[in-house]
Amino acid sequence: MELLERRDTNGVAHLRMNAPERLNALSDEMLAAFQAQIDSLSEDRETRVVVISGEGKAFCAGHDLKQMQAGRQAEDGGAAYFKDLFTRCASVMSGLTRLPQPVIAQVHGIATAAGCQMVASCDMAVAASGTRFGVNGVNIGLFCSTPMVALSRNIPRKRAFEMLTTGQFLPDTEAEKLGLINRIVPGDQLESATQELAETVSAKLSAAVKIGKSAFYQQLEMGLDDAYAFTGDVMVQNMLWRDTDEGIQAFLEKRKPDWS
Known part of the structure; x- marks a missing residue:
């Protein structure tokens, strides 16, 4: 079983996070898998659009907190590991923006912390009805400073700051209104609606x-x-x-x- 599954159809590369038991957390392994795909896609002349989705009940719940806690066991308390982790995550997020192909997030369930960052880093996003978005690290004492970079470039700053400081979730309708996502569709139409958007873009020069x-x-x-x-x-x-x-x-x- 691949942690990040890839399926190609009609010039569209579908990347599906496949760690449902961990809510598709961006573990070290998941970030490495994303980086490998970004490196490959950046040189891929056949792929015209990229779609990112998640298996299971959530799109992505952010960083893997168990791995982060394990990093504290180092002599420096985890400082070097945390620095490297956030650098690698930033490389993935900025890499999505810098890919030559448009990238569409196909979102359902929840997209929190670095998961919300990923949605904001994609060029477009289609969400299933009922999806919620949050940068809620503040609830456990960790301000979502790196997710803030992408989020504050997607939605008005005062709303972004409120999300960051309260940890409250953004419902799908408000996410659409503020511009974090392009559209909301019924859950059973999420995949087909995203594919339709991808194929519309891929048909252009x-x-x-x-x-x-x-x-x-x-x-x-x-x-x-x-x-x-x-x-x-x-x-x-x-x-x-x-x-x-x-x-x-x-x-x-x-x-x-x-x-x-």
Whole structure:
């Protein structure tokens, strides 16, 4: 049994966390499995979209607390292990954002702490009705500082700070309203709805989506004038492609484009 199962269909790579007895906790082994897949997908020209889901009753409950407590047994009280753990987790989360392919979270049950961080790190998210989201480490004395990075880049800062300091869960309807997730669907339609979204994106010119995703995140970190200058250059590059020329001409001629 693989800890992170991969299934590929029609240009969509499905990554399913498969540790239901631990609520798909991001253990050392799970993080390593994610990093290996991210490294592979970053060079994969066949995969156009990535979907992340979890087996069992929850999407992901965050870090593996038993492993974290075991790390305390080191002479330094776990300082080196904890530093390495959060560095590895950050590499996975930022790696999802930096993947050339759009990444969709297929969420159900709960997504808490680093599990909520993963949802926020994905480009889009589809949630089953009744899903709850939390950065509730404060309830056990651990402020969710690293999950805060992705969360505060998804939803308004005051709402994010309230979640972080109260440990209260965000219901699905509010998560959608605030922009943490794209849509809510009945639980029995979660997989099909996510697949439909993935296939809609995968049907587009893959090179255009990839250059667009990279530009999307880069321009967010720029001032207005720099963002326009940068994205203007990106559009020039995009316009000079053969397939973009073909796509525009096909639209004008009311036919399907013949992309290479």
